[in-house]
Amino acid sequence: MHVDGNRIVEIGPPREADVTIDALGKALLPGFVNTHTHAAMTLFRGYADDMELQSWLSAKIWPAEARLTPDMAYWGTKLACLEMIKSGTTSFNDMYFFMDHAARAVDEMGIRAVLSEGFIDLFHEDRAEEELRKTRTAIDRISSMRNPRITPAVGPHAVYTVSESSLRALRAMADERACPFHIHVSETKGEVEGARKDHGKTPAAYLDAIGVLGPRVVAAHSVWLEEAEIATFARRGVAVAHCPVSNMKLAVGRAMPLAAMQRAGVTVSLGTDGAASNNRLDMFESMKMAALLHKFAADSATVAPAAEVFDMATRGGARALGLDAGSIEVGKLADVILVDLHRPEMTPSHNLVSNLVYAATGDCVDTVICDGRVVMEGRRVRGEIEILAKAGEIAANLVGGAS
Amino acid sequence: MHVDGNRIVEIGPPREADVTIDALGKALLPGFVNTHTHAAMTLFRGYADDMELQSWLSAKIWPAEARLTPDMAYWGTKLACLEMIKSGTTSFNDMYFFMDHAARAVDEMGIRAVLSEGFIDLFHEDRAEEELRKTRTAIDRISSMRNPRITPAVGPHAVYTVSESSLRALRAMADERACPFHIHVSETKGEVEGARKDHGKTPAAYLDAIGVLGPRVVAAHSVWLEEAEIATFARRGVAVAHCPVSNMKLAVGRAMPLAAMQRAGVTVSLGTDGAASNNRLDMFESMKMAALLHKFAADSATVAPAAEVFDMATRGGARALGLDAGSIEVGKLADVILVDLHRPEMTPSHNLVSNLVYAATGDCVDTVICDGRVVMEGRRVRGEIEILAKAGEIAANLVGGAS
Numbered sequence: 001m002h003v004d005g006n007r008i009v010e011i012g013p014p015r016e017a018d019v020t021i022d023a024l025g026k027a028l029l030p031g032f033v034n035t036h037t038h039a040a041m042t043l044f045r046g047y048a049d050d051m052e053l054q055s056w057l058s059a060k061i062w063p064a065e066a067r068l069t070p071d072m073a074y075w076g077t078k079l080a081c082l083e084m085i086k087s088g089t090t091s092f093n094d095m096y097f098f099m100d101h102a103a104r105a106v107d108e109m110g111i112r113a114v115l116s117e118g119f120i121d122l123f124h125e126d127r128a129e130e131e132l133r134k135t136r137t138a139i140d141r142i143s144s145m146r147n148p149r150i151t152p153a154v155g156p157h158a159v160y161t162v163s164e165s166s167l168r169a170l171r172a173m174a175d176e177r178a179c180p181f182h183i184h185v186s187e188t189k190g191e192v193e194g195a196r197k198d199h200g201k202t203p204a205a206y207l208d209a210i211g212v213l214g215p216r217v218v219a220a221h222s223v224w225l226e227e228a229e230i231a232t233f234a235r236r237g238v239a240v241a242h243c244p245v246s247n248m249k250l251a252v253g254r255a256m257p258l259a260a261m262q263r264a265g266v267t268v269s270l271g272t273d274g275a276a277s278n279n280r281l282d283m284f285e286s287m288k289m290a291a292l293l294h295k296f297a298a299d300s301a302t303v304a305p306a307a308e309v310f311d312m313a314t315r316g317g318a319r320a321l322g323l324d325a326g327s328i329e330v331g332k333l334a335d336v337i338l339v340d341l342h343r344p345e346m347t348p349s350h351n352l353v354s355n356l357v358y359a360a361t362g363d364c365v366d367t368v369i370c371d372g373r374v375v376m377e378g379r380r381v382r383g384e385i386e387i388l389a390k391a392g393e394i395a396a397n398l399v400g401g402a403s
Numbered sequence: 404m405h406v407d408g409n410r411i412v413e414i415g416p417p418r419e420a421d422v423t424i425d426a427l428g429k430a431l432l433p434g435f436v437n438t439h440t441h442a443a444m445t446l447f448r449g450y451a452d453d454m455e456l457q458s459w460l461s462a463k464i465w466p467a468e469a470r471l472t473p474d475m476a477y478w479g480t481k482l483a484c485l486e487m488i489k490s491g492t493t494s495f496n497d498m499y500f501f502m503d504h505a506a507r508a509v510d511e512m513g514i515r516a517v518l519s520e521g522f523i524d525l526f527h528e529d530r531a532e533e534e535l536r537k538t539r540t541a542i543d544r545i546s547s548m549r550n551p552r553i554t555p556a557v558g559p560h561a562v563y564t565v566s567e568s569s570l571r572a573l574r575a576m577a578d579e580r581a582c583p584f585h586i587h588v589s590e591t592k593g594e595v596e597g598a599r600k601d602h603g604k605t606p607a608a609y610l611d612a613i614g615v616l617g618p619r620v621v622a623a624h625s626v627w628l629e630e631a632e633i634a635t636f637a638r639r640g641v642a643v644a645h646c647p648v649s650n651m652k653l654a655v656g657r658a659m660p661l662a663a664m665q666r667a668g669v670t671v672s673l674g675t676d677g678a679a680s681n682n683r684l685d686m687f688e689s690m691k692m693a694a695l696l697h698k699f700a701a702d703s704a705t706v707a708p709a710a711e712v713f714d715m716a717t718r719g720g721a722r723a724l725g726l727d728a729g730s731i732e733v734g735k736l737a738d739v740i741l742v743d744l745h746r747p748e749m750t751p752s753h754n755l756v757s758n759l760v761y762a763a764t765g766d767c768v769d770t771v772i773c774d775g776r777v778v779m780e781g782r783r784v785r786g787e788i789e790i791l792a793k794a795g796e797i798a799a800n801l802v803g804g805a806s
Binding site: 049051052086247282285289296342355358395 | 450
């Protein structure tokens with residue numbers, strides 16, 4: 001494979017080049033696209049596990065998040081990028097706070113991201129105004145970086161935390177600025193019941209009724225989607241970010257309706273969710289968990305086969321984020337990885353895709369190239385020691401302040 | 404921690420020793436005990452995934468197994484031991500074929516194992532006699548090695564593949580030779596329905612009625628156990644080997660009744676199952692999957708918390724196999740591991756046990772000590788390159804012969 005600039009220009013035998021990488025004993029694959037995470041929540045990894053969602057948020061996460069600073073968001077995002085690079089992810093779709101600082105981290109780490117400032121107004125007009133200002137500022141600042149790897153987006157948290165007028169305003173802002181739209185949809189049964197009560201509609205039906213659904217919307221989770229909503233997603237071109245690890249860990253109550261989405265032609269991609277609800281930003285693990293969860297839930301060992309799940313993590317993700325990537329083809333973005341095959345869990349080599357989905361983890365990744373540039377080689381990433389030290393220290397202080 | 408011979412003799416600050424290991428930045432933990440696997444099935448890893456259990460066995464696994472030779476079992480077991488060492492497992496409970504050759508592999512690799520010759524007579528008297536002879540020979544040969552790390556066992560496959568007289572004969576053999584007893588119990592609903600039809604009883608009730616249950620029995624899976632059978636297991640001292648990854652991948656239909664077993668006081672341990680139905684012999688992954696599966700199945704994020712699952716994988720496993728191991732205590736066997744904490748997924752360090760269960764994989768293991776001897780240091784295991792080459796070649800030939 002030959003790369004010129006940031007594109008794959010030829011697939012063929014070795015020829016002269018400025019940089020040559022020896023891939024003997026390794027598999028060349030598209031980098032993974034993680035379509036739902038909260039990168040800087042790496043700072044909360046392991047801080048509050050095995051708790052119910054509501055007490056987890058109110059007793060642990062929100063008080064700590066209230067103390068979050070731009071510098072913390074920057075280092076938390078650096079740590080997340082480091083972990084994602086080391087497990088073969090070249091693009092991610094993020095929603096969190098201080099996103100201009102997150103953008104600086106992504107810029108330095110060399111991978112690709114769609115960054116949305118998490119928007120929560122809790123139906124207060126004053127807060128809505130303040131939040132709209134924050135989103136606008138984040139988009140302005142990120143745009144002014146003019147980094148082709150980094151795309152600003154709008155990120156209304158969910159229908160139970162964002163008012164209708166704010167959702168409409170964010171839709172207008174996304175249209176005006178040509179931005180993607182990132183939102184949690186129907187993660188829990190409670191969310192669906194709440195929407196029926198408050199809006200007389202299920203979350204996706206409500207979002208469609210107020211005109212915010214469209215081709216560049218990524219709907220995270222979508223666990224409790226009904227048939228009619230799935231049809232709406234297909235019609236509107238909404239992509240789903242399926243987060244199997246998070247859904248199981250937080251006990252959302254069922255498996256998302258994968259088969260129905262596939263039948264309807266909805267783009268399904270995979271996300272890790274944040275490190276507080278997973279706690280590992282490894283797309284290999286999310287692939288295996290997706291394959292296993294749907295087999296278990298459907299009572300059939302043949303559903304969600306390896307090739308299908310691998311496709312969700314690569315092509316599906318690229319489609320969801322509108323990236324010209326996700327496969328090794330001439331003309332595509334050079335977002336690729338090399339996976340080491342000389343490992344016990346990758347032996348024997350009866351079936352590469354089976355080994356990738358069911359046996360590998362991110363530790364099998366040897367080399368990562370994003371936008372035509374090497375960001376990891378031989379598992380070495382520039383700045384790793386400093387990132388671990390700084391992020392570890394910041395996380396300890398952030399949480400220590402809570403006690 | 405100080406080790407003398409094969410035991411932990413002191414827990415305290417460094418002092419003079421023949422061998423000193425620097426554990427700075429690492430966590431000292433008990434090695435994992437994998438209580439259900441078919442080690443040499445590493446040769447079939449990725450060979451036939453995403454298939455229904457019965458067609459998988461009859462079209463793929465059985466024809467290939469018919470061509471298995473002692474040499475293949477030896478190399479397949481070497482590969483499994485290598486993978487288990489590299490993911491922190493120091494003891495495993497195995498059931499497969501040519502177990503005297505598997506024993507040679509375990510002897511060389513330096514870890515601990517309970518080895519049972521897989522016994523299937525399909526209710527044919529001739530075959531039963533032949534199988535009993537094989538089991539007796541395996542026990543004799545393994546015993547004659549006089550390796551304190553290796554314990555021979557009896558391994559009747561299941562109630563639907565082994566006759567009552569053979570089950571009774573194996574119980575007598577286990578008593579006579581003081582051997583553990585390893586059997587699959589109630590893995591699928593079909594197995595339970597079959598037992599009701601054939602024996603008028605559920606599998607565990609039937610096994611108890613014919614007198615084979617007792618303190619050194621490990622019952623793999625036990626997914627469909629009913630309340631009365633759980634009480635029987637508790638009364639008889641039967642330990643369960645829970646295999647969450649395999650259960651989900653093969654879609655066994657429900658989560659095993661963990662809470663009921665815990666209430667009844669049944670010893671619950673963790674197994675990976677074989678590489679054909681998992682496909683990774685990594686106890687870290689099995690811990691996470693256990694924690695997630697039970698949260699998902701019970702609709703509660705608080706069940707199967709990290710500490711409980713970690714205990715199943717260490718103390719529970721040691722209890723199941725009757726090993727004086729599973730914790731770092733003076734007098735216990737020196738079966739311990741060092742886990743590297745300077746890694747992105749282990750940062751920050753709010754909670755070590757949460758990080759181990761939810762964020763780590765076997766790749767975090769740096770050093771493995773079994774029976775007081777170092778079997779891995781700095782992730783280097785003696786003979787790795789040869790094992791990967793030989794096992795890979797043998798597996799390709801074994802399966803190539805099928806087409």
